[in-house]
Amino acid sequence: xxxxxxxxxxxxxxxxxxxxxxxxxxxVSQRFRKFxxxxxxxxxxxxxxxGGDRAIGVYTGFEYVERVAGKLIFELMSKRTLGLSSGWHxxxxxxxxxxxxxxxxxxxxxxxxxFNIQTRDARLEGGVRIEMPNGAVLTxxxxxxxxxxxxxxxxxxxxxxSGASFGRARNAAYDLERDEVILSEGVVLTADDGTTLSAxxxxxxRSKQTILFRDGGRVQLRDAEVKAPKMTVVLEENDxxxxxxxxxxxxxxxxxxxxxxxxxEAQMERAIAERDARGRWQIDATTSGPWVTIRFRGGEGYFxxxxxxxxxxxxxxxxxxLNLRAEKGVCIHEIPAEGPPRWGEAExxxxxxxxxxxxxxxxxxxxxxxxxxxxxxxxxxxxSPQAGLTMLHGDPTGPERVLLLNERGRVSCDRAQIFNxxxxxxxxxxxxxxxxxVSIMKNVGNDSSDDPAHFAAEVxxxxxxGAVYHLRENTRFWQGHRLLLADDVVYQxxxxxxxxxxxxxxxxxxxxxxxxxxxxxxxxxxARSLDFSQATGEAIYRGNVRYSDPKHTLAxxxxxxxxxxxxxxxxxEAIGAVELVxxxxxxxxxxxxxxxxxxxxxVTITGNPVRLSDDAGNVVSGSSLTWNQADGTVxxxxxxxxxxxxxxxx
Numbered sequence: 001x002x003x004x005x006x007x008x009x010x011x012x013x014x015x016x017x018x019x020x021x022x023x024x025x026x027x028v029s030q031r032f033r034k035f036x037x038x039x040x041x042x043x044x045x046x047x048x049x050x051g052g053d054r055a056i057g058v059y060t061g062f063e064y065v066e067r068v069a070g071k072l073i074f075e076l077m078s079k080r081t082l083g084l085s086s087g088w089h090x091x092x093x094x095x096x097x098x099x100x101x102x103x104x105x106x107x108x109x110x111x112x113x114x115f116n117i118q119t120r121d122a123r124l125e126g127g128v129r130i131e132m133p134n135g136a137v138l139t140x141x142x143x144x145x146x147x148x149x150x151x152x153x154x155x156x157x158x159x160x161x162s163g164a165s166f167g168r169a170r171n172a173a174y175d176l177e178r179d180e181v182i183l184s185e186g187v188v189l190t191a192d193d194g195t196t197l198s199a200x201x202x203x204x205x206r207s208k209q210t211i212l213f214r215d216g217g218r219v220q221l222r223d224a225e226v227k228a229p230k231m232t233v234v235l236e237e238n239d240x241x242x243x244x245x246x247x248x249x250x251x252x253x254x255x256x257x258x259x260x261x262x263x264x265e266a267q268m269e270r271a272i273a274e275r276d277a278r279g280r281w282q283i284d285a286t287t288s289g290p291w292v293t294i295r296f297r298g299g300e301g302y303f304x305x306x307x308x309x310x311x312x313x314x315x316x317x318x319x320x321x322l323n324l325r326a327e328k329g330v331c332i333h334e335i336p337a338e339g340p341p342r343w344g345e346a347e348x349x350x351x352x353x354x355x356x357x358x359x360x361x362x363x364x365x366x367x368x369x370x371x372x373x374x375x376x377x378x379x380x381x382x383x384s385p386q387a388g389l390t391m392l393h394g395d396p397t398g399p400e401r402v403l404l405l406n407e408r409g410r411v412s413c414d415r416a417q418i419f420n421x422x423x424x425x426x427x428x429x430x431x432x433x434x435x436x437x438v439s440i441m442k443n444v445g446n447d448s449s450d451d452p453a454h455f456a457a458e459v460x461x462x463x464x465x466g467a468v469y470h471l472r473e474n475t476r477f478w479q480g481h482r483l484l485l486a487d488d489v490v491y492q493x494x495x496x497x498x499x500x501x502x503x504x505x506x507x508x509x510x511x512x513x514x515x516x517x518x519x520x521x522x523x524x525x526x527a528r529s530l531d532f533s534q535a536t537g538e539a540i541y542r543g544n545v546r547y548s549d550p551k552h553t554l555a556x557x558x559x560x561x562x563x564x565x566x567x568x569x570x571x572x573e574a575i576g577a578v579e580l581v582x583x584x585x586x587x588x589x590x591x592x593x594x595x596x597x598x599x600x601x602x603v604t605i606t607g608n609p610v611r612l613s614d615d616a617g618n619v620v621s622g623s624s625l626t627w628n629q630a631d632g633t634v635x636x637x638x639x640x641x642x643x644x645x646x647x648x649x650x
Contacts, residue, residue, distance in 0.1 A: 072099045089115045094124075107131045120147035128154075137161045140172070150177050158183070166190045169202075179206045187217075196220045199231070209235040216249065224255040228271075245273040251285070264358065266294040268312065280322070285312035291331070294324065296358045302385045303335040305358070307349065321358075324351040332361065336385055339420035344369040344381070360384045367392070372423060372465060376416065378402040390418040402427065406466040408493060409435035409452065413460070427460040435469065435491070438479065453479040455489070467493045475500075481522075483507040486530070496534030504530045504541065510550050521550040525559065537563040545574070555579045556594070572596045578605060580627075586615035587634070589625055596629075603627040612636055 063077045079093030091113040098105040111126025125142040132138075141156035154172040161167075170185035181204040189197040199217030204210075213231035229249030236243050247270065254265040269287035276282055285292050291308035298304075309326035316322065326349040334342045347365035351358050363369075363381040369390065370376075379395035393415045394401040404411040404425055414429025427433075438453040458473035469491040471477065477484040477491070477498070487502025508523045528543025539561040547554035557576025564570050573595045574580075580589040580603065591607030605625040612620040612634055623638030 072102060075099075091115065105133060121145060122147075149175075151175050180204065181206065209237065211235070224253075226251070226253045228252070241275075243275045247271040247273075263298065264294065264296050266292070266312075268292040273316075279318070281314075281316040283312075283314040283316060285314070286310070292326075302337055305332070305334045305361070307332050307351065307361075309349065320355070321353045323353060324358075325349070326351075330363065332363070332383075334361075334383065334385075336388075336420045338388060339423055340372040342369060342371040342383070342390070344383075346381070359386055369418075371418065373406045374418070374423070374425060374462075374466065375405040376402065376418060376425075377405070378416070385420070388420045390420070392416040392418070404433075404462070408437065408466050409433055411460060411462070422463065423465055425462040427462075428458065430456075431458060431460045431471070432456045433460070435493070438491075438493070438496070451480050453477065453491075455491075457489075464492075464494075469493075481507075481509045484530070498530065498532040500530040501528070504528060506530065506541075523547070523549040527559070534563075534567070537565075537567075539563075547574075551583055553581045553583065554594070569598055571598060578607070580605065588613045589627065589634075591625065601629040603629060610636065 063075070065072070065075050067073060075097040077093075077095045077097075078091050081092070082090045092111070094108070094110040094113050096108040098107070107130070109129045109131070110124045113125075114123040116122070122145040123142070124144075128140050128143060130138040138158065138160040140154045140158045143152060143154040143156075145152045152174040157168060157170055158172040159166070159168050167187075167189040169183040169187045171183070173182045173184075174180070175182070182201065183203075184201040187197075187199045187202050197217060197219050199213045200215035201213070202217075203212040203214065205212065211233040213228075213233075216227070216229040217231050219226045226247070228247035228251045230247070232244075232246040232248075233242050234244035234246075235241065249270075251268045251271050252266070255263060266285070267290075268285040269289060269292070271283060271285040273281045273283045287310060292310065292312045294307045294312065296302070296305040296307075307324075307326060308331040310328040311326065313325040313327065314321060314323070328347070330344075330346050330349040332342075332344040332346075332349065334344075336342065344363060344367065346363035346367040349364070350362040352360045352362070361383040363383075365379065367378045367381045368375065369381055369392070371390075376390070376392050378392040379398070379400045380393040382391045384391070392402045392404075394413075401412045401414060402416045404413075404416060404427060411425075411427050411431060411433035413427035413431045416425060416427045418425045432455070434452040434454045436452045455469070455471055455475070455477045457471040457475040459471070461470040461472075462468065463470070469489075471489040471491075473487065475484075475486050475489045477486075477489050477500075483506065484498070484500060485503070485505040486500035488500065490499045491497070504525075504527045506525045508525075510521045510523055524547070525541055526544075526546040527541035530539065530541050532539040541559040543557070545554075545556045545559045547556075547559060554574055556574035556578045558574065560573045560575075561569055562571040562573070573593070575593050578589075578591050578594045580594055581587070589603075589605050589610070589612050591605040591610040593607060594603060594605040596603045603626070605627070606623065608623055609621040610623060610625045612625055620636045622636040625634065625636050627634045
């Protein structure tokens, strides 16, 4: 709030003081009684008269000076006074100079005054004008003082001016008993910066340094407006600037001009503004019924943002609002310039401002955010429309972590970001989660098709409205007894595809490939990359592939696992420098291509040449090899060549 923006309060204070001076001027006339020479510290020059008839109370060029304890209090000058038999005395051309601490103070000027020596009532009329040392001026046409009620009333329009500031009221009164100034019927105060306060009435309680607007009022400054059914202003000592403003009974505020077509509006039950030692205003808004509501529209990066809370605190400086804080429960609704609408709730919130315009919003404690089908939870969140993203954080000193949820699964992490433009979500720091309605290869044993797929990594990016999961850095992806390890994994839900790269390692139960062995024994495949597609029914391992099961090992450049429509393995095919080893017998089979049919348990190896060797050094080569795993026989065909080392006998 600028210095000029606070001037309307100062002008109201000035008006109140001026009305007090009017009343004091009337009480001064009580000292005249029948206009006899005053006896209080009278000396030559204290009372002078240019002539007249003293016997009947007529003076011309009358001057009166009063001192108390040697200090000059006031000087009264008039053109003429006239005492009447009715008890009323008329004074023409009144000029009353007040002094304070020996220095000149306000000056009261009136065309005429009437004073009743019996009732001590008085009237001022014919253009009453009070001039303050600071240049402020109060004018009214007439006023009346009633001694019985000790009340002065200006029964004509009251105007006052101070620099470029202006104020008016249809009626004004000063109650000497209560030391109150009352302005009523159309009080309007206009400051030199254009700030206008209008109210049905205003009461200045001088002893309490308080101004009451019991019937409420409205303050307007350019594009800003504040309305309240009740307002109270507390002033600094000696009629200084406001130090506290209390608005109650249902407060409404609206501020425009924050951006092209943008504005902020707020509704609350009560608001209290207090000025701190740095000259900033600390504002507390509260409610016991409907929410305190503040709505931002047309800001940078969003169309509309609504904040509802029980307690709202703000800090305002000369440059505008610095920040807002909401406490004891917060709800937020935002329509960003990009992306779907968002809803949120938390225990506390803070709104940041730049050049008076709302920018980021921070939420604290038990944060819940919803956008589209994605829900985020955490200890702290920051909505940044300018950056186009929302940031979620866990509690760095407690167990609470960030949680991302949608209908397909859930993710927990240390921190997360949600991007407005495309709805992407990025999770970082010990990421863990699960995806439902997923089947990686075949469900076997105790695995259920309802079991979710689980994952863990350091980084996760979710895109396509939750349809694509991209895991990076030390990735683990598992379902039931099936495990995938890699540096980088991309899972696409709609296509049911998995792409893995970098140090790929998969572990499956041996029964997955219908191999003999204990259910606890595993099949392990290591490669540089993996592409799995449910649609094509293939899982392709590439790059220095190494396969092992309880009875065999295999090396190849590429390995493909084939599935049928029931997601069951039908065949396994290896390509490029294939080497198959039977661990029990030590038999080694090499070639360029190998294929195992699960139904027949037959392995066919082709190449030029294909070799079968054993630990004894025996070698059989040809163009193809067929190994029947059911009975253990091996047949080599196509230009067969054999190298045989008979067993030595002793």
